[in-house]
Amino acid sequence: MEQTLCCYRHPDRETGIRCTRCERPICPSCMVSASVGFQCPSCVSESNSSHHASQPRTVAGGRVGHGDPFLVTKILIGLNVAVWLLELAVGNKLLTDLGLYAYCDSPPYNNVCGGVANGEWYRVITSAFLHDRTNPAHIGFNMLSLWWIGAPLEQRIGRWHYSALYLVAALGGSAAVLLLAPDSLTIGASGAIFGLFGATAVYMRRLRYDMRPIMILLVLNIIFSFTWANVSWQAHLGGLVAGTLVAIGMLYAPQRRRVLVQWGTTAAVLVVSLALTAVAVAQVTS
Structure with a gap:
């Protein structure tokens, strides 16, 4: 109790x-x-x-940045929108060149491989900035979610912690996709955004806020992930797990060795995500 x-x-x-x-x-x-x-x-x-008061810090221990408290979120939204506009201009070339997938043709087709299985590892992160050019709702919903969930979280944990969290959640989502659905072309920022959902829940728990609103929103999004067609529940699940684990390390790190625990946890989740990606590629190519 x-x-x-x-x-x-x-x-x-x-x-x-x-x-x-x-x-x-x-x-x-x-x-x-x-x-x-x-x-x-x-x-x-x-x-x-105190005339010599230390610089204010976030709940994660990071320094409160000067200027715009939502700078990283705005940059991420800007990058996603810019890439989407580029997709409108060049067609599906960006999706085929930068989207996430891994496959190998079996004999007698000489084991021709494509995507991450062909050494194109950059796809695990570039795919997180691509959206369906024929469906404006795809990028619209993701960017609204990024602003509503990401901006407050950036302000509360600091820019560097937030940036690392977003990156690792995106890679966690990609790892889950390659493990569970490697031959499906997957795009979108939703894996990283689900990581922000998980981190927000951890933050609210850490400060003992009422968690019912965020939990209801998270459950609804999970249901949406498993019931709507053409939605990668694998990316959502992987991003949620990775983002939640990183947030626990950041927000529950003890005062002593806080930095070591925070960045050690982040690095560990990153390494596990990359290791799972390597395992997935090995399965595809074997």
């Missing part, structure tokens, strides 16, 4: 929220809104009174 928390300044008031700096439980009366969650009056006072 989960332990009931009481505000450290008002012991008679139960709460589920912690200060993002000192992690002490605080009630609504003590919650001071900050750029990354809520802080307690003591931490706010300490920050304001």
Whole structure:
């Protein structure tokens, strides 16, 4: 059973929220809104009174970036839209040249291989920036999801953590596709976006927020993945697992050796994703 928390300044008031700096439980009366969650009056006072206060940090321990807090998300959306517009101009060439698949013809066809099985490993990441040029809803829905889920998450965990999370989730999605459906041409940012869904759930759990909204949204998207035609549930599943694991390492890392644990976890998930991709290719080529 989960332990009931009481505000450290008002012991008679139960709460589920912690200060993002000192992690002490605080009630609504003590919650001071900050750029990354809520802080307690003591931490706010300490920050304001010190002329040499350290630079503000996110809940993941990263420095709060100057300027636009949603910069990486905007760049990712811009890249996806630019590639889609290029697809409109050149036709299906980008899909065949950069989309994700792996196959080998069996004898007597001389084992001719294509895609990742032909050494074109760049497809595991380039495919995450491609969308169906004949279906504007494909890129439209993905980019709206990226903005609604990604932008707040970028602000709360920081640019570098967010960028690494997105990349590894995309590669996790690609690994799952190659393991489970290697001969199907797969494109789209949804694998990485599902990783952001998982990371958001971890973030909300970490700060003891009400998780029902994000869990309902996640369940609906999972149902959508398995019931709609031409949707790669393999990419969604792989991205969700990879993004969730990376987020757990980032948000639950202990204060001591936090950086080592965070980036060690990220590197481990990355290595596993690439290793699974290698196993998938070996199966196709054997």
